[in-house]
Amino acid sequence: MKKTDDFTCMTKGFDLDQAMAEAERCLLCYDAPCSKGCPAETDPGTFIRKLRLKNVTGAIRTIKENNILGGACGVLCPASRLCEKGCCASGIGRPIEIGKIQRALVEHSWTRNLQVLEKSAARNEKIAVVGSGPAGLSCAAELAKEGYGVTLFEARPEPGGVIRYGVPSYRFDLDFLERELADLKALEVEIRCNEPVEGQGGAEKLLQTGYSAVFLATGLWGTQRLKADTGQIGGLYTSVEFLASLRDQNLAQVRQQLAGKTVTVVGGGSVAMDCAEAAAKLGVKDVHLVYRRSFSLMPAEKEERIEVLDAGVHLQLLNQPVDFIVNDKGDIQGVKLVRTCLGEPDSSGRRSPEAIPDSEWVLETDIVIEAIGNQALADSPQWYPNVQVNEQRLVQVDSDSGQTSVAGIFAGGDIVRGPALVVEAVQDGKIAARGIMKYLAGKDV
Amino acid sequence: MAKKQIDLSIDFCGVKFNNPFLLSSSPVSNSAEMVAEAFEAGWSGVAFKTLNSDRVRIVHPSPRMNPYHYGSKRLVGLQNVEQISDRPLKDNLLDFLYLKKNYPDRVLISSIMGFSNEEWAYLAKASEDNGADMLELNFSCPHMTIEGSGHKVGQANHLIEKFTETVKKAVSIPVLAKMTPNITDMTEPALYAKQGGADAIAAINTVRGISQIGLDDWTARPKVTGVGAISGTSGPAVKPIGLRFIADLAKCEQLGLPLSGQGGIETWIDALEYMLLGSTTVQVTTGIIHYGYRIVEDMIEGLSDYMAERDMTRVADLVGKALPNLQDTDKFDLDRQGTAQYDIDRCIGCGQCLIVCNDSAGQALEWDAEKRRPSLIEDKCLSCMVCSFVCPVSGLITYKEQPKTWQRQETEVMGKDLEDQLKLEACK
Numbered sequence A: 001m002k003k004t005d006d007f008t009c010m011t012k013g014f015d016l017d018q019a020m021a022e023a024e025r026c027l028l029c030y031d032a033p034c035s036k037g038c039p040a041e042t043d044p045g046t047f048i049r050k051l052r053l054k055n056v057t058g059a060i061r062t063i064k065e066n067n068i069l070g071g072a073c074g075v076l077c078p079a080s081r082l083c084e085k086g087c088c089a090s091g092i093g094r095p096i097e098i099g100k101i102q103r104a105l106v107e108h109s110w111t112r113n114l115q116v117l118e119k120s121a122a123r124n125e126k127i128a129v130v131g132s133g134p135a136g137l138s139c140a141a142e143l144a145k146e147g148y149g150v151t152l153f154e155a156r157p158e159p160g161g162v163i164r165y166g167v168p169s170y171r172f173d174l175d176f177l178e179r180e181l182a183d184l185k186a187l188e189v190e191i192r193c194n195e196p197v198e199g200q201g202g203a204e205k206l207l208q209t210g211y212s213a214v215f216l217a218t219g220l221w222g223t224q225r226l227k228a229d230t231g232q233i234g235g236l237y238t239s240v241e242f243l244a245s246l247r248d249q250n251l252a253q254v255r256q257q258l259a260g261k262t263v264t265v266v267g268g269g270s271v272a273m274d275c276a277e278a279a280a281k282l283g284v285k286d287v288h289l290v291y292r293r294s295f296s297l298m299p300a301e302k303e304e305r306i307e308v309l310d311a312g313v314h315l316q317l318l319n320q321p322v323d324f325i326v327n328d329k330g331d332i333q334g335v336k337l338v339r340t341c342l343g344e345p346d347s348s349g350r351r352s353p354e355a356i357p358d359s360e361w362v363l364e365t366d367i368v369i370e371a372i373g374n375q376a377l378a379d380s381p382q383w384y385p386n387v388q389v390n391e392q393r394l395v396q397v398d399s400d401s402g403q404t405s406v407a408g409i410f411a412g413g414d415i416v417r418g419p420a421l422v423v424e425a426v427q428d429g430k431i432a433a434r435g436i437m438k439y440l441a442g443k444d445v
Numbered sequence B: 001m002a003k004k005q006i007d008l009s010i011d012f013c014g015v016k017f018n019n020p021f022l023l024s025s026s027p028v029s030n031s032a033e034m035v036a037e038a039f040e041a042g043w044s045g046v047a048f049k050t051l052n053s054d055r056v057r058i059v060h061p062s063p064r065m066n067p068y069h070y071g072s073k074r075l076v077g078l079q080n081v082e083q084i085s086d087r088p089l090k091d092n093l094l095d096f097l098y099l100k101k102n103y104p105d106r107v108l109i110s111s112i113m114g115f116s117n118e119e120w121a122y123l124a125k126a127s128e129d130n131g132a133d134m135l136e137l138n139f140s141c142p143h144m145t146i147e148g149s150g151h152k153v154g155q156a157n158h159l160i161e162k163f164t165e166t167v168k169k170a171v172s173i174p175v176l177a178k179m180t181p182n183i184t185d186m187t188e189p190a191l192y193a194k195q196g197g198a199d200a201i202a203a204i205n206t207v208r209g210i211s212q213i214g215l216d217d218w219t220a221r222p223k224v225t226g227v228g229a230i231s232g233t234s235g236p237a238v239k240p241i242g243l244r245f246i247a248d249l250a251k252c253e254q255l256g257l258p259l260s261g262q263g264g265i266e267t268w269i270d271a272l273e274y275m276l277l278g279s280t281t282v283q284v285t286t287g288i289i290h291y292g293y294r295i296v297e298d299m300i301e302g303l304s305d306y307m308a309e310r311d312m313t314r315v316a317d318l319v320g321k322a323l324p325n326l327q328d329t330d331k332f333d334l335d336r337q338g339t340a341q342y343d344i345d346r347c348i349g350c351g352q353c354l355i356v357c358n359d360s361a362g363q364a365l366e367w368d369a370e371k372r373r374p375s376l377i378e379d380k381c382l383s384c385m386v387c388s389f390v391c392p393v394s395g396l397i398t399y400k401e402q403p404k405t406w407q408r409q410e411t412e413v414m415g416k417d418l419e420d421q422l423k424l425e426a427c428k
């Protein structure tokens, strides 16, 4: 897709000079707390020091060797609660903007066409990676660097997972994604799109078709629903459908469809924030965000919550949907809401919403987007029937190696953790890659 | 503190300056149009861009300067290969007349450089006749492309004496000799200048240096038509060198001439340091190239507040104040030793002190990894204070003198069991 407007491309980051100026504020700590704070061991303490000592290529090498999606993480990580959280510079002002430095370095590598990653001599074993989201990409890169033949199977038309079909492009654009994917492609990973691995035992069969190990990284592409059986309601979408529609060629059509409409998003997590903000940025008439608890109890990051307010979204807090109002043509006309108040804390430690009797009201709306939680697809356990999953259909693994209950099958990312972060998926990919190499070494012996 | 009107005026060679701050001879004093703006901003005088007598055509290399950046800190130094004024003498002298007419209370110092006795005399006389209040003899340009000029003269003592004498005979206004730092001992040429009749010494001109080499073309900057050269370094990077030469000159009793200090001055503090070491006036170029004429406002205000805080009324009282405390290193009392001391409650846990103490000092720190705090093993501390240089919290690490009875631990010897292999006569 061509860069067209500020909906489809993200804002500019630091250039190298700005990154250097920021690096100069860094205290170059002993036993750097930022490095400990990074879930993927991207090692900001080291790459910032390298930048500061003008070892720019080395800085990029550190990032990319540790994190094949270093650029994406620089953009998408909630760094203020990860690497930047322990930053000692906070003690004399504010933390170093680590994510921005990281992004700038990775972008710089593209302008200079630096290839910092190296491949070891080719090995015989081939490994199948199922799903090309952050976890799959990271595992594939790690193994490819070590010389293994890697095939990435991807159900959708293009690789990337959530960072292609979920995160709105004004936060993370396709141009950036393509460039970061090019770093991976340079490692000669085979990416087979439109090739879902599914059906009864589909994933397990890979072990019999020439692959020495399998990494499952299929993510969470099912959605929790407000009502079990809604049938076909015009104007009712899941977050997955809505966000994906913003990233394909039909964006112009979506824009047209939404023009002049009132959109209601249900949910209080990051995904709901993305849906609401995206709708607002598309210039619809009104966007309502319905959430059953209070502002501070929303699971979304604080920055995201504030951005949504800033984008002009109307927050309908302490309100819970009870029904959809549908006209005779089957199109949605409104959501029936009940006002809530906060009662005792529930198992999550947050005060739980309690419906206020006789407080129902109808919020008129043309579109409803349900964003109350992503989950593993209902049929996903069938793809790997011998692999142990929990009641949420999340795959169970040994956290040190990523190995599932089936020897040779590993897993990581959201399909293991539930909704998590890009940087955590990257780490899972690395851990599993190490686990796979150990497993293969053991098998050789 | 209320802003107090302080009289910063000072007498230099019998000429009154409204304040000690002058433009030095350079692009910042290239024309009357520019200098007038500087006067409006508050500068009390100017050493006008060095005049040339039209005998040889002056062409500036292109490009003529290069910045010396430190990280994202810009212009900690400046490299230049600029020549003396490329304007016709007549134009410069007309500008003199304009400045004296419009700014009679400002001091016009004519900087000149000749290539022969006659030429020095000619330029001196022309300057005096067209309103110059003083002369500055440029014995110090480090990159004049013409033989028999610039710092080559500054290194040839008899020429300094001869040219100064010639000028003194030709005019009656005071004469400064501007010296090059590209020698070991500046007092020697300065004494020759005095011998020739100089009334004051100006120092330093730029230091011969190279601050950047192109990594793709292996050529020093500025690169002029494909060629690099050793050129003149100025700006904050040379301030320590400038201060040292000023101190040398000021301490030289035989010399006893007033001084006009320069080299890396940007702020009132830089200026004051030059004055405390014996400069009566100070001159600025690179500071203006970096920030513009407006910096004089802060120099005036800063120095005024400094004096007001100390109830001082005469700038002249500051001149040379630091000289009595400037001694040779053999005056240090080595029996008095100290250590660093840490105000640990203010620590933010970066651990840079630990790194530098381990790698460049006494290895006198222990580290609590859990709390991220250093603790000092006092009797291993060398009192070198490098930890305090890198500590981001000002004043957290300070120097503390220890009682005379205090003993520092000997540095660990690692090769104790290798004594039989030691090759050293005295130990046998």
Ligand SMILES: Cc1cc2nc3c(=O)[nH]c(=O)nc-3n(C[C@H](O)[C@H](O)[C@H](O)COP(=O)(O)OP(=O)(O)OC[C@H]3O[C@@H](n4cnc5c(N)ncnc54)[C@H](O)[C@@H]3O)c2cc1C
Binding pocket: A076, A077, A078, A130, A131, A132, A133, A134, A135, A136, A153, A154, A155, A156, A159, A160, A161, A162, A163, A166, A167, A195, A196, A197, A198, A217, A218, A219, A220, A221, A243, A270, A271, A274, A374, A383, A412, A413, A414, A415, A419, A420, A421, A422, A423, A425
């Ligand atoms: C809207 C949204 C916004 C987010 N914003 C952020 C953010 O700002 N910062 C952040 O750190 N995290 C964010 N996250 C979370 C983050 O995107 C995920 O944690 C991360 O993408 C998980 O990576 P993954 O590889 O496990 O799964 P995914 O990214 O979900 O990738 C899984 C891939 O597997 C493919 N697949 C599925 N089934 C099959 C099959 N049977 N065969 C073949 N391929 C299959 C899918 O098509 C997909 O490409 C966000 C998540 C969402 C939904």
Ligand SMILES: Cc1cc2nc3c(=O)[nH]c(=O)nc-3n(C[C@H](O)[C@H](O)[C@H](O)COP(=O)(O)O)c2cc1C
Binding pocket: none
């Ligand atoms: C604290 C200190 C002590 C030094 N001691 C010596 C010395 O004993 N012998 C020596 O030849 N140079 C000595 N030097 C000079 C350095 O070896 C070096 O030439 C100089 O610092 C310039 O290099 P640099 O600025 O890149 O460090 C010393 C420098 C410093 C800063």
Ligand code: SF4
Binding pocket: A037, A038, A039, A040, A041, A042, A043, A044, A067, A070, A073, A074, A077, A079, A082, A083, A084, A098, A099, A102, A423
């Ligand atoms: S990957 Fe994310 S958490 Fe890690 S250092 Fe980079 S921005 Fe911070």
